[in-house]
Amino acid sequence: MLRFTQRLPQLAARASLANVARQAAKRNYAALTYSSPTAHEAPTSLQAFTEEELMLKETVARFAREVVQPKVQEMDEAEVMDKSIINAMFDNGLMGLETPGEYGGAECSFTAAILAVEELAKIDPSISALCDIHNTLTNTVIRKYASPELKEKYLTRLATDTVGSFCISEAGAGSDAFALQTRAEDKGDHYILNGGKMWISNSGEADIFVIFANVDPSKGYKGITAFIVEKEWGVEIAKKEKKLGIRSSSTCVLNFDDVRIPKENVLGKVGDGYKYAIDSLNEGRIGIAAQMIGCAQGAYDIALPYMMERKQFGQAIGTFQAMQHQFAEVAVEIEAAKLLTYNAARLKEENKPFVMEAAMAKWLAAKVAEKASSYAVEWMGGNGFVRETGVEKFYRDAKIGSIYEGTNNIQLQTIAKIISTKYK
Known part of the structure; x- marks a missing residue:
């Protein structure tokens, strides 16, 4: 009997662990946003890249050293990005990294784009920021959600000669991005955009903007809609910020005063912004x-x-x-x-x-x-x-x-x- 009572704490601990295991087994992790390990017959290191990825990495590293580096200090002092470098980035396919070839893009993998951003940043984080925001935000959201007509119209320009900008932040909408107040009013065959944005990267060089605005504030964040807007339609660069770092990368305040947006320039679905x-x-x-x-x-x-x-x-x-x-x-x-x-x-x-x-x-x-x-x-x-x-x-x-x-x-x-x- 004494031996049995001595084992009681051990048995209780085992029962407790078994209960935890049973509870864990009931959980459904499928909807969670973290990844679980997967089995592979021939696993590789995390430094393993395809031949194309390595080729791009080496090409971008050379481009950064030979084209960007000589102008880094000058651009930082002037707080202006050299247009010849932007043109060279287009000429070398760095502004349409994941964009399909039918739109003039390089059709690279996402990892290749990330490697390009890294290599540029080793020489100048400002140039890297322009490339990154243009590719991973502006190009990506258009590539994934735009209509075929909008893709044809804008992805081609963004891959070949036109800088893009992604506009969501406002004075009262930073970390709380969905608190934005910019309004797009439905006028039948078009929308009228009013409001403003702050801290918008690439805005000084951009001619194409992806702008998030609320079409129905009564629905809260479910009224937020994305639009593709061209600068010439009335996007005003109200102020260029003077910054601590990445100074040649433009960060500006934007104003929208009765900007008319054609209905077909809604990006994706209304309310899904x-x-x-x-x-x-x-x-x-x-x-x-x-x-x-x-x-x-x-x-x-x-x-x-x-x-x-x-x-x-x-x-x-x-x-x-x-x-x-x-x-x-x-x-x-x-x-x-x-x-x-x-x-x-x-x-x-x-x-x-x-x-x-x-x-x-x-x-x-x-x-x-x-x-x-x-x-x-x-x-x-x-x-x-x-x-x-x-x-x-x-x-x-x-x-x-x-x-x-x-x-x-x-x-x-x-x-x-x-x-x-x-x-x-």
């Missing part, structure tokens, strides 16, 4: 993560050679143990951010849930970019603090990663919500 916005921003976060790992790597690639050449107390500063621990730690975190980003990109390509993985990638990449660029300035001392070496620009450019397309807190909230759903 909120769905398109969520979908686009979830995908776009992977692009921001790629920007930030490129930013981190760009700063690192400048600072490390300097540390190995700069001597103090008779030895290279990179040989001091404290310095080695710092740059080793940053290398680990850059690699971790890369793997999260590549994994999220592959999940998206495979039509598997990726929302949590995208949020994780963006959150970590933004953190790593700030840390790597800050350390890079310190590692180079006075030479890091001055503008000539370019490393301080990466430090300024890194901060935006924790703000746009969902702040770091929003990413954590998204991650926590999905995890909580798993364990309820």
